[in-house]
Amino acid sequence: MSRLLRILKSPAAILAVLLLLLLQSASLGWVLTLPRQEEGLAEVIAKARPATVSILIDAAARSRPRLEGQRAMANPEDLLLGGTGFIIDPEGLVVTNLHTIQGATVLVVRLADGRELPARIVGSDQRSDLALLRVAADGSLPSLAFAASDETGVGDRVIALGDPFGYEGSATLGIVSALERAYGSVDPIGYLQHDAAINPGSSGGPLLNAAGAVVGVNTAIADEAPFHIGIGLAIPAERARAILTALLEDGQVRRGFAGISLQTLDTSLRDALRLPPEASVIVTAVQEDSPAAEAGLVAGDVVTEVGGRAVRQLRDINGALLDSDPGDRLTFGLLREGRALSATVTLAEAPPESTPAGHDEAADWRAGGAEGGPGRPELDLVFADEIRSRGSDPGEQAGLPPTAIHGVEPGSFAASLGLSEGDVIRSVGPHAVGSSTEVHALLAENEGPLALLVERPGQGSAYLLVPDAPSGFGNKVPSGNHGSVSAGPF
Numbered sequence: 001m002s003r004l005l006r007i008l009k010s011p012a013a014i015l016a017v018l019l020l021l022l023l024q025s026a027s028l029g030w031v032l033t034l035p036r037q038e039e040g041l042a043e044v045i046a047k048a049r050p051a052t053v054s055i056l057i058d059a060a061a062r063s064r065p066r067l068e069g070q071r072a073m074a075n076p077e078d079l080l081l082g083g084t085g086f087i088i089d090p091e092g093l094v095v096t097n098l099h100t101i102q103g104a105t106v107l108v109v110r111l112a113d114g115r116e117l118p119a120r121i122v123g124s125d126q127r128s129d130l131a132l133l134r135v136a137a138d139g140s141l142p143s144l145a146f147a148a149s150d151e152t153g154v155g156d157r158v159i160a161l162g163d164p165f166g167y168e169g170s171a172t173l174g175i176v177s178a179l180e181r182a183y184g185s186v187d188p189i190g191y192l193q194h195d196a197a198i199n200p201g202s203s204g205g206p207l208l209n210a211a212g213a214v215v216g217v218n219t220a221i222a223d224e225a226p227f228h229i230g231i232g233l234a235i236p237a238e239r240a241r242a243i244l245t246a247l248l249e250d251g252q253v254r255r256g257f258a259g260i261s262l263q264t265l266d267t268s269l270r271d272a273l274r275l276p277p278e279a280s281v282i283v284t285a286v287q288e289d290s291p292a293a294e295a296g297l298v299a300g301d302v303v304t305e306v307g308g309r310a311v312r313q314l315r316d317i318n319g320a321l322l323d324s325d326p327g328d329r330l331t332f333g334l335l336r337e338g339r340a341l342s343a344t345v346t347l348a349e350a351p352p353e354s355t356p357a358g359h360d361e362a363a364d365w366r367a368g369g370a371e372g373g374p375g376r377p378e379l380d381l382v383f384a385d386e387i388r389s390r391g392s393d394p395g396e397q398a399g400l401p402p403t404a405i406h407g408v409e410p411g412s413f414a415a416s417l418g419l420s421e422g423d424v425i426r427s428v429g430p431h432a433v434g435s436s437t438e439v440h441a442l443l444a445e446n447e448g449p450l451a452l453l454v455e456r457p458g459q460g461s462a463y464l465l466v467p468d469a470p471s472g473f474g475n476k477v478p479s480g481n482h483g484s485v486s487a488g489p490f
Helices: 002-008 011-027 038-051 237-250 267-272 291-295 314-322 361-365 384-390 413-417 436-445
Strands: 052-058 079-089 093-097 107-110 116-125 130-135 157-162 170-181 191-194 206-209 214-221 232-236 260-264 281-286 302-306 329-336 339-346 405-407 424-428 450-456 460-466
Touching: 038 052, 038 157, 038 170, 038 206, 079 157, 079 214, 093 214, 093 237, 107 130, 116 237, 130 237, 157 214, 170 232, 191 214, 214 237, 232 237, 260 314, 260 460, 267 450, 267 460, 281 291, 281 314, 281 460, 291 339, 302 314, 384 405, 384 436, 413 460, 424 436
Parallel strands: none
Antiparallel strands: 052 079, 052 107, 079 093, 093 130, 107 116, 116 130, 157 170, 157 206, 170 191, 191 232, 206 214, 214 232, 260 281, 281 302, 302 329, 329 339, 424 450, 450 460
């Protein structure tokens, strides 16, 4: 008996028993099965596909080369596939990304049943990269509904529909990876991150939950890759709904405007400006006669709060302004010369498309290596007031501020910091300057790294770090001139 029990406990015996049970169950008309959630997903996809459309644009209007997999349509307009969209109203309102249609002079929406309908733009919004189109069709069109944003959580299953690389009507499956995700440091959207495969051509397509409601508008993949790597970004439903409502009612989104330019602070700049560790965003410029100027904000103010919420990155301020209307009063918490204070700004209306989403002005200031030995290398700069005092090139320098840089020697330490001819130095450290004498004196008197507030005509203002270089500085670039992001005016 004991020997029989040992045999029955062996892996081979257990497998044989399982096979026998399976064969017996089949002969009795039932089989062991697992739940198939895919059957429910297939139904969701089948219902949503008729409301998902292809956006066709004229190839001649595209400045960028055609993506591999995109095909020109065989018709007189030579249309190509620009991206994806979806219908949100049976009478013909279509959502897509602005970047899928930008520059197009011919715009056609192709339905899932093959019909091609001319489309017109109802409105568009550059900050959110959304566009609302309208098509006319005989009869009611299939449409999709938005879900409430609070219905979406990390781990929820999602389905992306779109035309990746021209493969029209593709469906991919994933989960929500994160909420309120930033796309760069400037974007205020608070994207929904997911891992359903999206690629060029998927832009503007719907991201659905398991019930078939739209939880987001697929807009971007991670900057580091030209195709899917498991990081997809979608505009959340609640944000998209609010923007689309404004576009339908007014053709544009009216937002509050303070009139300030801002820059993030990395460790090097924070130390050079002798700011506390929690300081993260600094004002680099205040427009004349703007709401911020009237409220008393000045360049060099550190923004610590906006609307009662702590500021940890530039997008916190941009997001607060995105949610505001002209005429709203927004309170800024500030740190100025070590003192905490507040200022209430009555917002104006933002100029149309005043701040492209994700724009990184600081990239214009970044430069290559620098040379120098122990101690701070000489900047060796000549300013407009010095040229005027010498009487040389008076006409060329006549309209320039005193601290405008006359020239920068290629390959010099100043050039390596990102300085160039025409830049205007507005402050050295926390001290505003109005003459070349003040600039030279402050550079000579202060030990340790210094931050220069530099204005570049037509490109805004930014802080640049001038290091107190140790021996062996060699060809290193100050970290403060690499990582900080500047943008505005907001």
